Amino acid sequence: MAHDRPLADRAAQPRRRPRVTAADVAKTAGVSRSAVSRAFTPGAYLDEDKRQRVLKTAMDLGYRPNALAASLQGAATDLVGVVVGGLSNPYDSEWLAALVSALNASGKWPIVLGGQAEGLDESVTSILSYPLDALIVRGGSLGEALIDNCTKLNIPVIFSGRVISHPAIDCVACRNHMGMVQAVTLLLESGRRRIGYIGGPPTLSSEKERLAGVVERLAEAGLMPAAQVTSDYSFDGGKSAMRALLRDTSPDAVVCANDAMALGALSFARNTCNLTVPDDLAIIGFDDIAMADWAEFDLTTVRNPLEETVNEVLRLLEDRLANPQKPGEVVMVEPVLVKRGTH
Amino acid sequence: MAHDRPLADRAAQPRRRPRVTAADVAKTAGVSRSAVSRAFTPGAYLDEDKRQRVLKTAMDLGYRPNALAASLQGAATDLVGVVVGGLSNPYDSEWLAALVSALNASGKWPIVLGGQAEGLDESVTSILSYPLDALIVRGGSLGEALIDNCTKLNIPVIFSGRVISHPAIDCVACRNHMGMVQAVTLLLESGRRRIGYIGGPPTLSSEKERLAGVVERLAEAGLMPAAQVTSDYSFDGGKSAMRALLRDTSPDAVVCANDAMALGALSFARNTCNLTVPDDLAIIGFDDIAMADWAEFDLTTVRNPLEETVNEVLRLLEDRLANPQKPGEVVMVEPVLVKRGTH
């Protein structure tokens, strides 16, 4: 018994006072440990009176079954790892909020890793010590190296915002290329010809696809990007990028790889350069975050459907848990051009 | 053995393929289970050659100790519940991102509950099935009822953004009253006399304190609020509130209980009512979220120090884990008036 230990020992290593245990309830209620377990197991055979007595005692003592001990018996842990990037992109925050909410609603409990760039790989390695039901990874926040790790540990991985070509991995992603083609087409149709581009981190696959969409649609019209700057998907990054871009060129339109940068770019163009948007300069973003619709911005953008994405992630999760051996699934989500006031 | 079960059974209840186990590694490496365990335990005695052999085998097999099984031995789970409200208040999102990042950095893994109002109590009850190291609760997102539950389960609770008078509960909160006194003082000093107020959900203690700060400072100057509307801490809520407020009165200043509503109010005043801010109308918020500093808004506000709050939460957590029996601590954080362009 813990109470029999010498004080010095307890002081050195302040062990948590233990939780109330099924054995405690059994003793108090005068039943067997099995009976206590059965009282908490929906289908189990147990005399109704006895069940009530156990439940009452449990309530009094503040007992509830330790989910971790139960998982050792083979039960699902209902624990899901969620890896998101630095969260400097508001779309990632919206994604996280929607995903957490949806997971909660279906009785899954997300262990969240994010808000930091460095140390993320290490953190993921750490949480793989837990027998997670699955790992959900946002876009390019993580390399493919972890797939092997997870495979060995039998932890399914679901990617959101990135297509992975792996036979057993599920993913859902937006048709980025198509979205950018729509954006550029809109600009071309309204007579824009000097079209610049503000991109995100070039290593991200979503970024590559968006850039390709812009470049290829322009090429189709016999054009090249009037200017091209790389930034970091943040508001401030968009401001700096716009400064750099306007220093060297005078485009009549700028396509941004996400809304946060578009908002920053818009702000810089208006407030620092006194440009009139869209008369002097059109600006189009990507994602359709909540702020894009605010009157101050009224940003024309390409919607990266959030609700649909999260719904698909949850469906893939359920399907995967129901059938761990099924082949990986790739779900593509359609972008939608949202015309507002900046084009 | 699982493989000996009839197929029907396995189909009905698709049990997860088990993880690689210490026993597997032991067998492959030709050592005892104890040796495997010791190879992963920093201070443990184990022949260096043997340790290397075990580590190598573990790597090959993709083994790592199951943290849940280890926790049954009395180890901390390093799992921390984090309860946040509906996340419609951007300050809550910033708080969550900062907290998650800080927890990750110190090797704690947050199980996040939020993004939804309804069902939150039920969700919290569910995650108490896990032997959490602690539960961190944001502001008014949860009633005090859960404190008893947690106490019985020996799960320490830390509140952020709310003062709880309970002998064993830690909390960190902003001096809301003082912050609002500063805001109103600034307005009075610049000659404003018809000062309105847009409040948040009246049940929240932070709201009560902020309202009290406004009312009492006005009373000191012999004034009453020129108008008073209640809303929900969201941008859209701020817009609606401003509409209601301007329908009946014409204040020369409006204090808002948080920045999101202040931004909405500002947007409505400017874009819908064509008011000039601050000439026609001053607007002050509370929190100092990132957007408050954007050129479009340039919002004068009261900073609710985020970094300091999160740092204190982490310190309280560490102290509590080091000494579970110590008395509860109440940490007050000082608000800072941030003068920008809307006053």
Add this chain to the structure above:
DNA sequence: CTGAAAGCGCTTACAG
């Protein structure tokens, strides 16, 4: 309907 017993994967005294 019920209790005693086995076993989930791990760590840690215990006895070499």
Add this chain to the structure above:
DNA sequence: CTGAAAGCGCTTACAG
């Protein structure tokens, strides 16, 4: 330095 064994809290056949 090492292995066999006990035990963490739970569920689930097993045998009444």
